[in-house]
Amino acid sequence: MNASNTRESVLGSIRGSLRVTGDDAARVDAVRKRLKAPSPNLVPERANVRGEESIALLTEMLEGQSAHVSRAKTLDEIPKLVANYLRKNNLPAEFRTGSDGLLADIPWGKATSLTHHLGRGQGDDAVAVSRARTAAAETGTLFLTSGPENPTTLNFLPDTHIVVIQAKDILGSYEDGWNAIRKIYGKRPLPRAVNLISGPSRTADIEQIIVMGAHGPRRLHVIIAG
Amino acid sequence: MKPVSHAFKDNAKQALADEPLRRALGGIKHGFVANRAKARAKLPEFERLRDEARAVKEHTLAHLDLYLEAYEKKVTETGGHVHWAATAADARAAILQICQAAGAKTVTKGKSMVGEEIAINEHLEAAGITPVETDLGEYLIQLRHEPPSHIIAPAIHLNKGQVEADFRREHTDLPDNRVLEEPAQLVAEARAVLRKQFLAADVGITGANLLIAETGTSVIVTNEGNGDLTQCLPRIHVVITSIEKMVPTLEDANTILRVLARSATGQECSTYTTFSTGPKRDGDPDGPDEYHVVVLDNGRSEMLGGQFHDMLRCIRCGACMNHCPVYGAIGGHAYGWVYPGPMGAVLTPSLIGIDEAGNLPNASTFCGRCEAVCPMRIPLPKMMRHWREREYEKGNTPAFYKLSLKAWAYAAKNPRLYQTLTGLLIPLLARFGSKGRFRSLPLASGWTRYRDLPAPQGKTFQQLWRAKEMRS
Ligand code: SF4
Numbered sequence: 001m002n003a004s005n006t007r008e009s010v011l012g013s014i015r016g017s018l019r020v021t022g023d024d025a026a027r028v029d030a031v032r033k034r035l036k037a038p039s040p041n042l043v044p045e046r047a048n049v050r051g052e053e054s055i056a057l058l059t060e061m062l063e064g065q066s067a068h069v070s071r072a073k074t075l076d077e078i079p080k081l082v083a084n085y086l087r088k089n090n091l092p093a094e095f096r097t098g099s100d101g102l103l104a105d106i107p108w109g110k111a112t113s114l115t116h117h118l119g120r121g122q123g124d125d126a127v128a129v130s131r132a133r134t135a136a137a138e139t140g141t142l143f144l145t146s147g148p149e150n151p152t153t154l155n156f157l158p159d160t161h162i163v164v165i166q167a168k169d170i171l172g173s174y175e176d177g178w179n180a181i182r183k184i185y186g187k188r189p190l191p192r193a194v195n196l197i198s199g200p201s202r203t204a205d206i207e208q209i210i211v212m213g214a215h216g217p218r219r220l221h222v223i224i225a226g
Numbered sequence: 227m228k229p230v231s232h233a234f235k236d237n238a239k240q241a242l243a244d245e246p247l248r249r250a251l252g253g254i255k256h257g258f259v260a261n262r263a264k265a266r267a268k269l270p271e272f273e274r275l276r277d278e279a280r281a282v283k284e285h286t287l288a289h290l291d292l293y294l295e296a297y298e299k300k301v302t303e304t305g306g307h308v309h310w311a312a313t314a315a316d317a318r319a320a321i322l323q324i325c326q327a328a329g330a331k332t333v334t335k336g337k338s339m340v341g342e343e344i345a346i347n348e349h350l351e352a353a354g355i356t357p358v359e360t361d362l363g364e365y366l367i368q369l370r371h372e373p374p375s376h377i378i379a380p381a382i383h384l385n386k387g388q389v390e391a392d393f394r395r396e397h398t399d400l401p402d403n404r405v406l407e408e409p410a411q412l413v414a415e416a417r418a419v420l421r422k423q424f425l426a427a428d429v430g431i432t433g434a435n436l437l438i439a440e441t442g443t444s445v446i447v448t449n450e451g452n453g454d455l456t457q458c459l460p461r462i463h464v465v466i467t468s469i470e471k472m473v474p475t476l477e478d479a480n481t482i483l484r485v486l487a488r489s490a491t492g493q494e495c496s497t498y499t500t501f502s503t504g505p506k507r508d509g510d511p512d513g514p515d516e517y518h519v520v521v522l523d524n525g526r527s528e529m530l531g532g533q534f535h536d537m538l539r540c541i542r543c544g545a546c547m548n549h550c551p552v553y554g555a556i557g558g559h560a561y562g563w564v565y566p567g568p569m570g571a572v573l574t575p576s577l578i579g580i581d582e583a584g585n586l587p588n589a590s591t592f593c594g595r596c597e598a599v600c601p602m603r604i605p606l607p608k609m610m611r612h613w614r615e616r617e618y619e620k621g622n623t624p625a626f627y628k629l630s631l632k633a634w635a636y637a638a639k640n641p642r643l644y645q646t647l648t649g650l651l652i653p654l655l656a657r658f659g660s661k662g663r664f665r666s667l668p669l670a671s672g673w674t675r676y677r678d679l680p681a682p683q684g685k686t687f688q689q690l691w692r693a694k695e696m697r698s
Binding site for chain 1: 250253254257258269270271274275278281282285288289290291292293294295296300303304309310311312316360361362363366379380381382384385386389409410412413414416417420421424425439440441442443449450451452454455457458459469474475476477478480481483484491493494495496497498499500501502503504505506507509510511512513521523527528529530531532
């Protein structure tokens, strides 16, 4: 069978089993409506938080999932926070970021010990810093988007991942998070990857014992700015 | 893999005698089962979310042809390719063609049950391409040439001693005197070995937990991050998936995700949930140049609207097997193919035929726990009964069962005989057992070898009923 025949045979078999046709106006309409104006299903009450409440819930959830969380009142405080965190964990004082504007605005020179590299992730990177575009407090979930600003490889290759998020970008539910992403991308398609990250990498594949750092970062440090 | 489901009874017998296996399975209760209960208790809306998740999938299945078309359009718009596969052979051919066109030598793989279903690894190997499983559990069983024994914890049957032995045998370039006693040491070694593979691979193959029609997106859910390294490093990303993974919108995906991890591992959510849409964009410094989705049917479209329709709602969380007393006793390999436990007992005969898998629907005590925990409210026991009825009609039921059933039916239809027999049997049986339990029982050694059977106590139901009637 050639490719288009296969396509038709699968669709035909679905229609045959459902006893429907592909041009039934009511069905076509139902699908068009649902796709055109997506509407939320049940959202847990827990996600109904705003402002400081959502920051508190995000922090609690992330810490419950073995991430570290700290707060910086301004961007100026971040270099020292990062330098201290790296020192405390015996990590080299260098890190890599993409071209993200917010990260570029951080006065990294304030912590003179730090070396800042730019670009996509490399196989032996020790530390990367990325920016999350939004977050859903309900399960402590950060939304990161691919692109030159925050290359996806920085989320997964380094041993230690530091994620900066602005306090105002922390929202309650997944729905809130996706609406924020939709607003950023407008009519454009979603970025190649949207990574929802809720802690450091882990596995329980050997005797159901949890071990951190299976393939992705062993440590996730989240800095809330503002 | 070639199914060995027809040998279910022998497989199960062997599994029951396998002490290390039984110890490994014993851990499920304190792990997955206890954690699911905790996660459920922490989310008051959990039961209602299950209803919503079911409704999302039912709506999708009723319009599946249209959502698949809408999805395909979006994938194409964002620069990806959809390959339709009616059969496992179609899917294998499509994937091999993509790999060969890329001149691929090694392929990294994220965990995919559909990949297991179509036996893609063997197919690639036969064509001289090396597939490397990167999910730790999948890697462990690949080293042993074994199929997965659980849909979310494929190596749940292994202990660390076995893993150590496999690593020493396979990772021969590492020093002999290295210490590999603790899971953390084993994980670190696998991480280092697989990191090289991730960076060298030409093609990355992942599965998909969901496909989203609104955006043309495939979604994977992992804790390790292996699926992400599999898709963001090689030049080509292939998604191998099946038609029923579809949901309409991001909102619908949220609903499914809210019940998936909680039902599976008892986590509030998995560590990584990744939404992939098309290949890399202009200016992207990483990500694949090509994005292909192979969408498999393999018998699923025929299940729509029929007796096994509900099974298409399955999101492969594994809760039904975690809570199944039969799975808990024999593990996944005894089921003889890719999908074990209650979901496998229903799905496997649909996919590979009742002649091969006819024994599986018998692997049930009908305790109903699988249905009680299934986030998609799939009536698994009812469907296992459908298979049994079909098998009975086809005349595949062993003669001994038929005879026993006939004898029971005869007695049951003659109330006086039934009452006399049970009235006689119960005191007799009660005397047989000690402290209310049987350690062994003639004709039932198949049961009592591995567990005690409670001895019937006191009177029959009818005797009690009559006594009650007389009192009132
Ligand atoms: S049948 Fe239900 S419980 Fe079992 S794997 Fe599928 S969704 Fe999960």
